[in-house]
Amino acid sequence: MSGVIRLQTEIPGPLSRSLLNRRAQAVPRGVPAVTPIAVGHAEGAVITDVDGNRLIDFGGGIGVVNTGHRHPGVVEAVRRQLDRFAHVCFPVSTYEPYIEVAERLNQITPGEHPKRTFLVNSGAEAVENAVKVARHYTGRQAIVCFEHGFHGRTNLAMALTSKVDPYKKGFGPFAPEVYRIPYPYCYRCAEAGDGEAAGPSMCCMADRTRLEQMFSSIVDPHSVAALIMELQLGEGGFVPAPAEYVSALAAFAREHGILFIADEIQTGFGRTGKLFASEHYGLVPDIIVTAKSLAGGLPLAAVTGRAEVLEAPQIGGLGGTYGGNPLACAAALAVLEAMEVEEIPLRASRMGALIRGRFSGWAARYQAIGDVRGLGAMVAMELVRDRVSKAPDKPLTQQLLTECLGRGLILLSSGTYGNTVRVLVPLTTPETIVQEGLDVMQQALESILS
Numbered sequence: 001m002s003g004v005i006r007l008q009t010e011i012p013g014p015l016s017r018s019l020l021n022r023r024a025q026a027v028p029r030g031v032p033a034v035t036p037i038a039v040g041h042a043e044g045a046v047i048t049d050v051d052g053n054r055l056i057d058f059g060g061g062i063g064v065v066n067t068g069h070r071h072p073g074v075v076e077a078v079r080r081q082l083d084r085f086a087h088v089c090f091p092v093s094t095y096e097p098y099i100e101v102a103e104r105l106n107q108i109t110p111g112e113h114p115k116r117t118f119l120v121n122s123g124a125e126a127v128e129n130a131v132k133v134a135r136h137y138t139g140r141q142a143i144v145c146f147e148h149g150f151h152g153r154t155n156l157a158m159a160l161t162s163k164v165d166p167y168k169k170g171f172g173p174f175a176p177e178v179y180r181i182p183y184p185y186c187y188r189c190a191e192a193g194d195g196e197a198a199g200p201s202m203c204c205m206a207d208r209t210r211l212e213q214m215f216s217s218i219v220d221p222h223s224v225a226a227l228i229m230e231l232q233l234g235e236g237g238f239v240p241a242p243a244e245y246v247s248a249l250a251a252f253a254r255e256h257g258i259l260f261i262a263d264e265i266q267t268g269f270g271r272t273g274k275l276f277a278s279e280h281y282g283l284v285p286d287i288i289v290t291a292k293s294l295a296g297g298l299p300l301a302a303v304t305g306r307a308e309v310l311e312a313p314q315i316g317g318l319g320g321t322y323g324g325n326p327l328a329c330a331a332a333l334a335v336l337e338a339m340e341v342e343e344i345p346l347r348a349s350r351m352g353a354l355i356r357g358r359f360s361g362w363a364a365r366y367q368a369i370g371d372v373r374g375l376g377a378m379v380a381m382e383l384v385r386d387r388v389s390k391a392p393d394k395p396l397t398q399q400l401l402t403e404c405l406g407r408g409l410i411l412l413s414s415g416t417y418g419n420t421v422r423v424l425v426p427l428t429t430p431e432t433i434v435q436e437g438l439d440v441m442q443q444a445l446e447s448i449l450s
């Protein structure tokens with residue numbers, strides 16, 4: 001038998017089921033179990049569950065392992081750091097790996113201007129801190145965010161997040177001074193008429209007067225500290241923003257003294273075929289927040305931005321006990337080296353072309369695939385009941401994911417309507433394995449739709 005998938009039991013197997021039963025008695029249901037499998041080992045893009053089944057991972061721990069599970073450089077770097085020290089607390093005692101991560105991020109993020117970086121533990125924490133810094137620097141309080149945006153689960157990040165159920169329902173009150181504007185979601189744009197004809201070159205929301213009007217109806221631009229945007233939505237359905245919208249918005253922000261915060265937590269580190277999605281747009285954000293694939297599986301996030309902005313808060317105003325943990329910093333340095341040496345962004349654009357080609361072929365056969373989209377290897381397809389109404393087909397999406405899992409492929413959905421199938425396969429995955437995963441998707445589609 002060729003291929004890496006090996007199924008020894010039904011999915012989930014008895015040992016996975018038993019762990020999930022224990023989990024249900026010990027962990028609240030609010031923490032979701034998106035798949036019913038328990039992991040024994042993971043390497044590259046292959047996960048072996050506790051029953052000995054080998055599955056292909058197209059979820060990558062939700063975009064965390066762009067360099068693959070247990071990248072050898074990351075494993076080695078963490079081991080070496082563990083032999084030296086695991087924690088001293090950066091605000092108490094300085095250590096080189098933290099400084100080096102900051103230096104590297106200052107170098108590789110868009111823009112030649114002087115920058116500063118500080119490190120925290122999670123994407124949500126980075127978002128919170130970016131807002132803190134932007135407010136301090138500008139002396140303004142309002143923050144503008146987007147419909148369909150996702151920025152995390154802490155109180156302010158939750159306020160900035162769009163989707164109500166499950167992320168916000170029952171969790172109010174939310175942080176004040178947050179204003180939401182529509183995301184340029186071409187496929188579902190009412191003004192574009194036939195969404196299929198609307199392409200990035202005809203974004204109807206990029207109009208300057210329209211931006212003025214929109215702001216004037218919700219908030220005075222001169223009281224806005226920052227806007228925060230995912231250049232391609234992650235949890236919101238893998239929707240890339242049209243280039244002319246981003247430039248119109250960036251120009252508007254600049255003219256009104258509003259800082260542009262690019263949330264590159266899911267788009268970062270090669271996923272879109274560039275190190276950062278901002279590069280596709282020629283955008284130089286004032287602040288860029290990163291996390292997920294920054295440290296190849298260890299918890300680390302960063303706030304990087306213009307030196308004068310990041311230097312605004314007073315001594316002691318930023319930091320935390322664990323932010324920039326030495327093991328996570330060692331892992332990040334190995335990831336950043338792999339990005340360069342293994343040309344991961346370039347591999348991502350090739351992989352993206354391959355995935356997109358297969359998806360487009362299926363879209364030509366199946367009416368249920370309403371849209372295929374995404375930058376680089378951040379590719380998705382949106383499933384609909386029919387192409388005229390574009391009614392989101394969440395049940396079909398769930399059915400496809402379940403069918404794939406039963407055949408040995410871990411696949412994730414996303415989108416406000418839960419009807420988008422997204423691919424976050426490690427970018428180091430050999431083409432044969434990517435093709436094997438895509439074959440599983442094709443078989444699953446055929447078995448459901450034919």
Ligand SMILES: Cc1ncc(COP(=O)(O)O)c(C=O)c1O
Pocket residue numbers: 062122123124125127150151152153230234235263264265266267291292
């Ligand atoms: C774009 C974006 N921002 C913020 C976050 C929150 O990151 P974390 O889960 O590490 O807090 C996520 C997580 O999925 C994300 O995709």
